[in-house]
Amino acid sequence: MSLPYKKIVVKVGSNVITQANGLPDEERIKHLVHQLAAIKAEGIEVILVSSGAVASGRSLIQVTEKQDAVTTRQLLAAIGQVKLINTYANFFAEHAIKCAQVLVTKEDFRDRAHYLNMKNCLQILLQHDVIPVVNENDVVSVTELMFTDNDELAGLIASMLNVDALIILSNVNGIYNGDPKVSGSEVIQEIKGSVTNLASFISTGKSQFGRGGMVTKSTMAQKVAKLGITVHIANGTTNDVLTTLLDNKLIHTRFIPEKNKSGKKKWIAHSEATAKGIVQLNNGAKEVLTSGKATSLLPVGIIDIKSDFLKGDIIKIVDEENNLIGLGIAEYGSDKARERIGQKKQKALVHYDYFYSAI
Numbered sequence: 001m002s003l004p005y006k007k008i009v010v011k012v013g014s015n016v017i018t019q020a021n022g023l024p025d026e027e028r029i030k031h032l033v034h035q036l037a038a039i040k041a042e043g044i045e046v047i048l049v050s051s052g053a054v055a056s057g058r059s060l061i062q063v064t065e066k067q068d069a070v071t072t073r074q075l076l077a078a079i080g081q082v083k084l085i086n087t088y089a090n091f092f093a094e095h096a097i098k099c100a101q102v103l104v105t106k107e108d109f110r111d112r113a114h115y116l117n118m119k120n121c122l123q124i125l126l127q128h129d130v131i132p133v134v135n136e137n138d139v140v141s142v143t144e145l146m147f148t149d150n151d152e153l154a155g156l157i158a159s160m161l162n163v164d165a166l167i168i169l170s171n172v173n174g175i176y177n178g179d180p181k182v183s184g185s186e187v188i189q190e191i192k193g194s195v196t197n198l199a200s201f202i203s204t205g206k207s208q209f210g211r212g213g214m215v216t217k218s219t220m221a222q223k224v225a226k227l228g229i230t231v232h233i234a235n236g237t238t239n240d241v242l243t244t245l246l247d248n249k250l251i252h253t254r255f256i257p258e259k260n261k262s263g264k265k266k267w268i269a270h271s272e273a274t275a276k277g278i279v280q281l282n283n284g285a286k287e288v289l290t291s292g293k294a295t296s297l298l299p300v301g302i303i304d305i306k307s308d309f310l311k312g313d314i315i316k317i318v319d320e321e322n323n324l325i326g327l328g329i330a331e332y333g334s335d336k337a338r339e340r341i342g343q344k345k346q347k348a349l350v351h352y353d354y355f356y357s358a359i
Helices: 026-041 053-058 069-093 112-127 150-160 196-200 214-226 241-246 263-269 283-289 334-339
Strands: 007-012 045-050 098-104 130-136 165-170 190-192 230-235 253-256 277-281 302-307 314-318 324-329 355-357
Touching: 007 026, 007 150, 026 045, 026 069, 026 241, 045 069, 045 112, 045 150, 053 069, 069 098, 069 130, 098 112, 112 130, 112 150, 130 150, 150 165, 150 214, 150 263, 165 214, 165 241, 190 214, 214 230, 214 253, 230 241, 263 324, 263 355, 277 283, 283 324, 302 334
Parallel strands: 007 045, 007 165, 045 130, 098 130, 165 230, 190 253, 277 314
Antiparallel strands: 230 253, 277 302, 314 324, 324 355
């Protein structure tokens, strides 16, 4: 295989492994497992993030109309997750490969201790030649506890394990420069840096069986690429999609990575949902902080502390219009920060090593 990857995350969307009737496509799953086995045989470590528990549940039980959507999802996911992991385990066993089920919720990423615990679990599985099959725990994840979709989860896992590439398998060939249904629209094969106009021609509709649309995929892909990881979006319903992609022979969308960021910055980058405080900066401080140079957040540039935080909390840093500039770990609490607003020659509130720029 021509691409020089040693460790990859492969994310399989519901639409890839679900038939039109809403039931699991076991032939497609078997074909994907066959490719993952071939990749592993090349010495590449593989982490699989797979949707499909709800579809698997649908194949086992009829749900009465009386149940609400959340309860139905919990029922189907609880039953379906067993079938899904057994399907993977049986197909991997044909290649003498062991796999493990890893079910997670957003709560598992809320602080550094939980985060490192999850990381250790995945690393020990890889060290023992086991392929982790990761999925959101839909049985307990409801509403605000849920990831946007498994794309967000895959981005977190890729960043956490410092992989070389994240491959997102959807049911389209990549991101197009227009409506994919209109003739003349072509796949954008390379995307570099933050391209804000992507949303203007990406279809905003959700996929038929999944929760995430192409807008969330592209936003997450840009974030992960910014952290130094290559991201590929490709069509998982194409035969031999993974092996062809890794041979560099597949038309798809590739997000070119920036300089690799530290493990701590990778954690901070994905922590917006659990940030405690909000600090507002003036435009001068914003320019300095987002210039790409190694600069820390000093109190002289702060104009307001908009919500409280303690030392060690992750805080949101916003500009004068309340747009997100970045995230960082507070070196001291909001009480001291308030005392030092606008003052020169004070200790940095966020050290550069613990600041992630969202711009």
